Amino acid sequence: MKMLWILAFKELKDGLRNRWIAAAIIVLGTLALALSLLGSAPTGSVKASAMDITVISLASLSVYLIPLIALMLAFDALVGEFERGTMMLLLTYPVARWQVIIGKFLGHVLILFIAIFVGYGGVMLIMLASGGSIEGWQAYVAMMASSLLLGSIFIALGYLISVLVKERATAAGAAIGLWLVLVVLYGLLLFGALVIDKEQVISQQLFSTLMLLSPTDSYRILNLSMFEGVSQAAGIAGVASSAGINNALLLTVLLLWVITPLIATLWVFQRREL
Amino acid sequence: MSLNSSNKRSIGSNPVISLDSVNKCYGSETVVNDVSLNIQPGECIVLVGHNGAGKTTLMKLMLGLTRPTSGNIEVLGGNPAFTAAVAQHKTLGYLPESVAFYEAMTGSEVLAFYAKLKGASLGDCKTLLDTVGLSSAAKRRVGTYSKGMRQRLGLAQAMLGDPQLLFLDEPTTGLDPLLRHQFYELIDGLHKEGATSIISSHALNEVEARANRFVIMKNGVLVACGTLDELYKLAALPIRLHIDVTPGSAAQVAERLGSNVNISKLNDQSLSLSCVNGEKMPLIRRITDLGEVVNDLQIKPPKLDEVYSHFMQGGSPS
Numbered sequence: 001m002k003m004l005w006i007l008a009f010k011e012l013k014d015g016l017r018n019r020w021i022a023a024a025i026i027v028l029g030t031l032a033l034a035l036s037l038l039g040s041a042p043t044g045s046v047k048a049s050a051m052d053i054t055v056i057s058l059a060s061l062s063v064y065l066i067p068l069i070a071l072m073l074a075f076d077a078l079v080g081e082f083e084r085g086t087m088m089l090l091l092t093y094p095v096a097r098w099q100v101i102i103g104k105f106l107g108h109v110l111i112l113f114i115a116i117f118v119g120y121g122g123v124m125l126i127m128l129a130s131g132g133s134i135e136g137w138q139a140y141v142a143m144m145a146s147s148l149l150l151g152s153i154f155i156a157l158g159y160l161i162s163v164l165v166k167e168r169a170t171a172a173g174a175a176i177g178l179w180l181v182l183v184v185l186y187g188l189l190l191f192g193a194l195v196i197d198k199e200q201v202i203s204q205q206l207f208s209t210l211m212l213l214s215p216t217d218s219y220r221i222l223n224l225s226m227f228e229g230v231s232q233a234a235g236i237a238g239v240a241s242s243a244g245i246n247n248a249l250l251l252t253v254l255l256l257w258v259i260t261p262l263i264a265t266l267w268v269f270q271r272r273e274l
Numbered sequence: 275m276s277l278n279s280s281n282k283r284s285i286g287s288n289p290v291i292s293l294d295s296v297n298k299c300y301g302s303e304t305v306v307n308d309v310s311l312n313i314q315p316g317e318c319i320v321l322v323g324h325n326g327a328g329k330t331t332l333m334k335l336m337l338g339l340t341r342p343t344s345g346n347i348e349v350l351g352g353n354p355a356f357t358a359a360v361a362q363h364k365t366l367g368y369l370p371e372s373v374a375f376y377e378a379m380t381g382s383e384v385l386a387f388y389a390k391l392k393g394a395s396l397g398d399c400k401t402l403l404d405t406v407g408l409s410s411a412a413k414r415r416v417g418t419y420s421k422g423m424r425q426r427l428g429l430a431q432a433m434l435g436d437p438q439l440l441f442l443d444e445p446t447t448g449l450d451p452l453l454r455h456q457f458y459e460l461i462d463g464l465h466k467e468g469a470t471s472i473i474s475s476h477a478l479n480e481v482e483a484r485a486n487r488f489v490i491m492k493n494g495v496l497v498a499c500g501t502l503d504e505l506y507k508l509a510a511l512p513i514r515l516h517i518d519v520t521p522g523s524a525a526q527v528a529e530r531l532g533s534n535v536n537i538s539k540l541n542d543q544s545l546s547l548s549c550v551n552g553e554k555m556p557l558i559r560r561i562t563d564l565g566e567v568v569n570d571l572q573i574k575p576p577k578l579d580e581v582y583s584h585f586m587q588g589g590s591p592s
Contacts, residue, residue: 003391006387006390006391010387014376017378017379084374086375086376089370089374089375089431090391091337091338092337092339092363092368093363093388093392094360094361094363094364094391094392095360095391096357097357098357274334274340
């Protein structure tokens with residue numbers, strides 16, 4: 001356990017040193033602030049709190065931004081050390097290969113945790129300080145936590161890319177490709193298929209399964225259906241539960257998306273020769 | 275034709291490292307070819323060989339960074355490629371051929387990070403930075419370090435936690451003469467405490483006096499292994515003698531020494547003779563018999579670099 005923390009804190013210090021954490025906080029904080037200002041504008045006849053509106057818009061944007069940030073953090077993690085030669089030296093120290101992966105993972109998740117909770121959480125405090133209503137804050141905190149989970153998924157996926165490719169440039173390209181496919185294209189293709197599908201070949205069951213398979217869609221559904229206020233404001237109240245999707249299932253899917261790439265990374269790394 | 279005098283030695287004591295018919299292939303290329311070697315506790319082994327002879331790969335195999343294609347390796351009683359061997363790394367120091375560090379960290383941060391991993395005290399870091407002469411640059415980013423400074427930091431990290439087993443891949447490249455000297459003193463100090471070291475080097479004259487045994491590699495094959503004396507005998511290189519005689523008598527002396535002596539250099543007052551190892555003493559006696567005409571006699575045994583080039587040029591022991 002000590003080894004893991006030594007490795008994790010090294011990543012954390014790197015993140016502080018190269019201003020990575022600071023940059024991520026600014027990006028996420030600015031985004032949250034802008035959306036919370038929009039959310040506090042009059043919300044019309046729908047009875048929704050400013051917080052609920054903020055959660056909906058922030059979750060829809062986080063779905064794009066958080067995976068990007070996580071991949072940027074992770075794609076270099078292993079291939080960079082292979083290329084520079086620091087991995088070779090590290091592995092002659094009393095650290096097991098799995099400790100290298102898990103230690104880095106803990107460090108990167110910690111970086112993301114700080115970025116999300118300071119960036120998003122800070123905005124909540126600003127709202128509180130400026131006398132705004134933070135009714136429904138639970139949904140906001142849950143959104144932050146699930147964003148961290150979403151980020152962890154893409155850190156793990158980034159590692160898998162990082163351990164598989166031979167060069168950093170390839171890793172960067174693959175990371176962008178993965179982001180496009182999982183974050184942008186998958187959802188688009190799914191809805192496109194639904195539009196084309198006039199004969200209703202795609203059953204509701206199949207559709208919700210396909211939605212569940214995507215980490216980003218699972219994240220979106222989780223955030224929109226976890227709290228009553230949010231799902232009503234989003235206009236999807238009861239949709240998820242009637243499709244047989246509940247929070248536990250969504251969380252399980254998301255956790256599997258963290259664990260599977262991590263295990264695959266470990267498997268490849270364990271066999272890698274330096 | 276692998277000549278391995280280490281096998282004799284291994285009887286009776288447990289080797290720190292033992293390699294048994296180790297092969298390593300990358301694709302169709304054989305980088306290490308059927309190498310067997312035993313290294314005893316406290317030995318200082320020097321690996322010599324041309325670039326690409328397989329020295330670095332041999333070290334990586336012993337460190338568990340790569341796995342042999344066939345054959346067995348045991349380091350400190352276990353397979354170095356297994357996760358279980360990780361605990362052993364506490365007593366191990368390694369300096370890679372071209373050492374790389376985390377560029378954004380300062381010298382002292384890098385060393386502190388490695389010290390924590392090894393469980394060495396942070397006080398050691400300061401001492402080591404002093405020893406390698408980096409204390410004034412300790413607060414600077416490693417990215418700004420020169421080649422020599424990186425090499426020194428590399429040495430410092432290899433020395434962390436009083437290692438019992440040292441792997442040093444061309445340790446003195448980029449070091450100035452004074453630091454080279456200090457480096458060998460450090461190694462000597464560790465040897466006195468019973469450490470074992472494996473050093474690969476091209477600086478043959480530096481390592482000549484320090485190693486217990488030499489391992490000569492060529493194209494992945496271990497061509498010879500032994501102490502300097504053993505290697506001289508294996509190579510059967512001629513021993514050279516240099517005599518100074520009274521001016522003008524060189525030709526006369528050459529004549530009197532007879533025709534069965536190889537006289538390779540001749541001028542007015544000095545002669546260079548060579549003979550095989552077994553004929554050295556008879557020749558010396560004949561020289562002393564010459565009387566006062568001989569002013570000086572120097573015996574020049576073959577140097578390691580001659581032994582080395584003998585084996586590199588495909589010379590086989592006779």
